[in-house]
Amino acid sequence: MTLTNILNKVKTDIELNHDEIITLLEVTDPEEKTLIFSLAEALTLHHLGPEIHLRGLIEFSNYCVRQCNYCGLRHENYHLSRYRMTPEEIITTAEQIADLGLKTVVLQSGEDLWFTQEIIKEIILEIKKRTDLAITLSLGERRFTELEAWRKAGADRYLLKQETVNPKIFAEIKPDASYEKRFAILEQLQALGYQVGSGAMIALPGQSLADLANDLIFIRDQRIGMAGFGPFIPHEATPYGHLPGGSGEFSILLLAVARLVLKKVHLPATTALASLVPNGLYRAIQVGANVIMPNMTPLKYRKLYQIYPGKAVTSLEKVMETIHSLGRVVGHTQGDVLVSRICSNSGE
Ligand code: SAH
Secondary structure, three states: OOHHHHHHHHHHOOOOOOOHHHHHHHHOOOHHHHHHHHHHHHHHHHHHEEEEEEEEEEEEEEEHHHHHHOOOOOOOOOOOOOOOOOOHHHHHHHHHHHHHHEEEEEEOOOOOOOOOHHHHHHHHHHHHHHHOOOEEOOOOOOHHHHHHHHHOOHHHHOOOOOEEHHHHHHHOOOOOOOOHHHHHHHHHHHHHOEEEEEEEEEEOOOOHHHHHHHHHHHHHOOOEEEEEEEEEEOOOOOOOOOOOOOOOHHOOOHHHHHHHHHHHEEEEEEHHHHOOOHHHHHHHHHHOEEEEEOOOHHHHHHHOOOOOOOOOOOOOOHHHHHHOOOEEEEEOOOOOOOOOOOOOOOOO
């Protein structure tokens, strides 16, 4: 099928199949890319409007029990100084985020079991008491009872990237994790009534365009509400330090194709993309991103949250300027997801 036919299918709201998605991901001709980018932008405006939602990110602990081969926070990286913000520091940082007018806080960390069910629950309750922020958790794989308690305490959303839906690659990149378990947790989160985010890394070892097409189809078929796609960036203190990283230009194309396939799904301009592509935020918004997660981690900790090197530092002012220069506006609502799985046993 020709590119024009595929784009016409998108315009008439017919679902793309695996082969058609691969054809889009294979495009290298600049003019053809421009056609994809413009349609991605038009679809974003049509389905989601001009609003860009800002989510204030607090990276509150870089301790991690896991051994993910791609990630600088992996347990065996003994070169890294570890930090843990106190619950009070986390709560006051969330208050600052609310004072800046942002509507969502994202609490992210390595898998750090110091933060027990009770401690996280208290943090959620306190943030809800002191602010009107939506709360997104991104704490890795936690037990069902914990996820349930946090949802009951008021957590709204949970981010857990599958990283890849290819089970072989998953086993290679996350040697101490289970593909099935991670997938099962995503389903539990949906059943508990969380707004769920997932996604994948681009340019993992052995990953093909067919795999990436499957990653997109997975998000669509599972009715996941948010999806982050960012290039893999090698970190020298990991077993994957010597591998080639993802290409920024390809990651932009993948983001645009993600918009064509996923329509109403919230797509962030990932920090990994912003770190790799000059004017990455600007370009990401231009091709379909509608979420930005400004880093609000206190400065003294920020440089220690080294999941990969060269992480982009983008000030809130720069983010605002970028949004306005594209004629877009900052979302004034919590920016809830528009796609979810309606479950009879939802926690609502
Ligand atoms: N520990 C939590 C969340 C922290 S990491 C979890 O595992 O879910 C957040 C995201 O950063 C990961 O989901 C992964 O997609 C991305 N990431 C980690 N290491 C990376 C690297 N080297 N390059 C690019 N992205 C990376």
